[in-house]
Amino acid sequence: MRLWKRATGALKDRNSIWIASLSRRSAYRNPELEAVIIKATSHDESYLDYKNSQRVFQWVRTSPIYLTPLLWMLSMRMRKTRSWVVALKGLMLMHGVFHCKIPAVQMIGRLPFDLSNFTDAHSKRGKTWGYNAFIRIYFVFLDQKSGFLSAEMKVKRGRVREMEEEPLMEELIRLQKFQSLLDMLLQIKPHADNMVVTLILEAMECVIVEIFEVYSRFCSGIAQALLRIYENGGEVEAAMALKVLHKARVQSEELCRHFEFCRDIGVLNASEIPRFELVQEEDIIDLEGIIDGISNRKKSLDGKEMAEEEGNKAIVVKENGGIVNVEQERESKRVLRTIITEKWEVFDEDLNSNWEGNDSSDDRSISTTTSSTALVPFVVVPASSNQVIPDLISF
Incomplete structure (x- = not known):
């Protein structure tokens, strides 16, 4: 059963890469970047593809124009998946994108997908309830952080302009x-x-x-x-x-x-x-x-009960005999x-x-x-x- 599950997941990833290769390049689509994202968020639960994850981060650091197709593809994959493995890898990839230190990333705002009610559909709920809870709270944190970064950036830019x-x-x-x-x-x-x-x-x-x-x-x-x-x-x-x-x-x-x-x-x-x-x-x-x-x-x-205005300075006599101004x-x-x-x-x-x-x-x-x-x-x-x-x- 486990071997069949891995084979099915690998076949899904291969088909997704093939479909992405047929898409036309546009402001929202980048076939090469989409293929890398699919590999970085594969169904294989035995390992995390660091090589392709780093390639995604390199794309983002190269130019802000790649952020839009990245968010579009990652959102489509997160909305369609019912696998906790793909969902978790997607959240980790998004988490890494936030640490690319690009101003455009900090202006994303709330995440363009929702995993707050995620449920794995490939295993019995009794075995996956822990994974479901993990993914839900992980998503909530990243969503809140993304919104927080965006609000902070807007306020900071406004304050810099006003020199306040x-x-x-x-x-x-x-x-x-x-x-x-x-x-x-x-x-x-x-x-x-x-x-x-x-x-x-x-x-x-x-x-x-x-x-x-x-x-x-x-x-x-x-x-x-x-x-x-x-x-x-x-x-x-x-x-x-x-x-x-x-x-x-x-x-x-x-x-x-x-x-x-x-x-x-x-x-x-x-x-x-x-x-x-x-x-x-x-x-x-x-x-x-x-x-x-x-x-x-x-x-x-x-x-x-105040003695006088601030102009009349009060004098306090210390126990040791010293005189100190208030x-x-x-x-x-x-x-x-x-x-x-x-x-x-x-x-x-x-x-x-x-x-x-x-x-x-x-x-x-x-x-x-x-x-x-x-x-x-x-x-x-x-x-x-x-x-x-x-x-x-x-x-």
């Missing part, structure tokens, strides 16, 4: 979206005992790489957001940042458990579990102090708050931004190795680095 700085609230909202992406990534894992197979492990390799990608972007964002809050943030911004930090503490524990699970099932990228430290308690206390400080100040103003006291506290944020690992937005089309990486924080047999370039975070992991995305 990103509002603090928008920066915090983006951090919450990163956390939502992390939640979805943690759900992409095998749930059945019969799923520890080659293709699933290969897909999990891509997922681990993506976790590091989202993780580094979040760390960079939260460090910058905390600095801005300590400088001139208000009560609303501090309260929102506090919510983000509380969720980050929960996610750090979930990430540790997820990496342990991946290591146990044989995912190579998770062989060395990085240290995901909990959120620093000082950061949380400091944000709570900002919120309480603003609230107390408002109460004092309402009760007319404004100096505030400035010293502000500096202390800024020092606390240095416990977050800062990733340069321009240097470490695979999401925005930059090939460079910050050597101080991460190292990147790209294998010729990898669909997604692997980002390695040293186990000794002190980094902290912090709704579905709505547009």
